[in-house]
Amino acid sequence: MKDTQFKSHAPGFWAHEDISPEDWNSAKWQLKNRVSKLEDIEKHLTLSEEERAGILLTGTKLATAITPHFLNLAHPTDPECPIRRQVIPRIEETHTDPSEMADPCGEDSHMPVPGLVHRYPDRVLFLVTDRCASYCRYCTRSRVVSGVSDQKLQTQWDQAIEYLKNTHQVRDVLLSGGDPLLLSDRKLESILSRLHEIPHIQYIRIGSRIPIFLPQRITPALCDMLKKYHPLFLSIHTNHPRELTSEVRDGLTRLADAGIPMGNQSVLLKGVNDTVEVQRDLVHKLIMCRVRPYYLYQGDLIQGTSHLRTAIAKGIEIIEGLRGHTSGYAIPQFVVDAPGGGGKIPVNPDYIVEQNDQQTILRNYEGKTFTYPESSPIETSIEGHL
DSSP, X not given: OOGGGSOOOSSGGGGGGTOOHHHHTOHHHHHHTOBOSHHHHHHHOOOOHHHHHHHHHOTTTSOOOBOHHHHTTSOSSOTTOHHHHHXXXXXXXXXXXXXXXXXXXXXXXXXXXXXXXXXXXXXXXXXXXXXXXXXXXXXXXXXXXXSOSSSOXXXXXXXHHHHHHHOTTOOEEEEESSOGGGSOHHHHHHHHHHHHTXXXXXXXXXXXXXXXXXXXXXXXXXXXXXXXXOSEEEEEOOOSGGXXXXXXXXXXHHHHHTTOOEEEEEEOOTTTSOSHHHHHHHHHHHHHTTOEEEEEEOOOOXXXXXXXXXXXXXXHHHHHHHBTTBOGGGOOEEEEEETTTTEEEEOOOOOEEEEOSSEEEEEOTTSOEEEEEOOOOOOOOSGGGO
């Protein structure tokens, strides 16, 4: 793998503070030194008026916390930096569009047990924590994540496990939150082992942004523990190619070497990754990290996030710009999580020009058209074979 595409960001701004490599590479040090207060953020970044006001006014909606590793990726003076737009609050968060909701995916209405979302027939979402290493300003669960809003996550562990034991159509459990990999190895293994013992649960998935926000957490010990619970899948979350540093790549390599298939889920964000060029760079770097691009999400209708959302047409444009210009293995599925709890709906460019009983006319990525004849039933006669 070509190292020139994966820059290290250790220790960056913190170098003049004599941070040792041992501290910098420690997940505990990274978490202990997360940047959250205005005065600390201003030591690292020259803030715009919109950012400064956002930090002061949005603290009761979603906490601000940024790991040193991730903050190092931010441009020190440009407020339109794609890293800053993801984790630095802005005053626009105080504006709520009439279409926006506290729970746009309708999770609360699909909870048979607190903390367990059962929307699809054969799979459930298990919310195991309300904390993350850093907080994304477009978080779809900002109503419960970070511990500062009025609504709290109150997962009923024993009830959730009992529900899963008694609900035999469930074969797939997705651990999310918050971020499950923020839990200790012991706590995470306790959850995995209990799920693994349920006969009808065929596999477990983990959704996490820890490999991006806190790659120091991806230790050999963690990977050794996880690989005991195969089949186990990991969905990471990265939105911009700058996030894929050498430290992140190394952590993803350890996970891949442990036999854990990984897919990436991106959120389409205005000013972050809403161009074909950025998305192409991102998916190519993901493939080099042995992560398959999985989903590209249209931004959910979270309260206070209209400044980060694009039109659905932008996502279709991006997928069309990727198709034919890179491997199909590198192209994510663009989806809209239907407002109110309808689930994920795939949205694709229209490659069918015309269709009838005789033929389908298709266009390719270059705009050229091709005709595919539709099969006609073969008529046979017994007499004809006598």
